Amino acid sequence: MDSKRLAGEAAVNYVEDGMLLGLGTGSTVYWSLQKIGELVQSGLRIRGAPTSAETEKIARQLGIPLIALSEVSELDLTIDGADEVNPDFQLIKGGGGALLREKMAASISRRFIVVVDNSKYVPALGQFPLPVEVVPFGWQITRRQISGFGCEPVLRQVHGSPFVTDNGNYILDCQFAALEAPEELHRQLNLIPGVVENGLFVNMADMVIIGASDGSIETKVNTGV
Numbered sequence: 001m002d003s004k005r006l007a008g009e010a011a012v013n014y015v016e017d018g019m020l021l022g023l024g025t026g027s028t029v030y031w032s033l034q035k036i037g038e039l040v041q042s043g044l045r046i047r048g049a050p051t052s053a054e055t056e057k058i059a060r061q062l063g064i065p066l067i068a069l070s071e072v073s074e075l076d077l078t079i080d081g082a083d084e085v086n087p088d089f090q091l092i093k094g095g096g097g098a099l100l101r102e103k104m105a106a107s108i109s110r111r112f113i114v115v116v117d118n119s120k121y122v123p124a125l126g127q128f129p130l131p132v133e134v135v136p137f138g139w140q141i142t143r144r145q146i147s148g149f150g151c152e153p154v155l156r157q158v159h160g161s162p163f164v165t166d167n168g169n170y171i172l173d174c175q176f177a178a179l180e181a182p183e184e185l186h187r188q189l190n191l192i193p194g195v196v197e198n199g200l201f202v203n204m205a206d207m208v209i210i211g212a213s214d215g216s217i218e219t220k221v222n223t224g225v
């Protein structure tokens, strides 16, 4: 049983007719998109705001009606994946490099549902290197300043060249020895000139749906948001 598929499809149970949806990015949300596409073909009327060029392409192929995120002031529901989730509903995101638009979508969503396989539900964040989106100009300065927080930022590369986000920026992947205070780190990182956004999502997720390879699904509801 594909645990990502289980979680991705289960989140679509929360989609209702007429909704404005934030469409996350990645291989788990891929399954949500497939399901939403099927429902649209059967008459569901929704519009989706994609969080990446990749998601936009998939959604178009599936015939999902789209609206640009920039044209939306509020979303009814955003479904998105994550790289790590802890029991306090804090997330690391950005493994696919779409963290800025994903965070913008989540920030204007009345409900934010996170879909993951059970390998990503961890007692403490930080095994996965934290992605930080930075402006290309002077990225070396930004890297040096980030390293002051106790990590060794690595410039994400594809085929020997810097990975460039949909926003024209670079990603620094930051492996922390211990990521103990996500909320404080999130705030401090975003104060560094050159940092556009970081992949810590704090106080944002309303629900986490966790799929497992034995076919089980666990749903955790955040009552503290």
Ligand SMILES: O=C(CO)[C@H](O)[C@H](O)COP(=O)(O)O
Residues within 6 Å of the ligand: 024, 025, 026, 027, 028, 029, 080, 081, 082, 083, 092, 093, 094, 095, 096, 097, 098, 099, 102
């Ligand atoms: O944050 C993300 C992209 O920026 C993704 O949601 C995250 O990387 C999880 O991806 P996947 O579902 O493919 O494991």
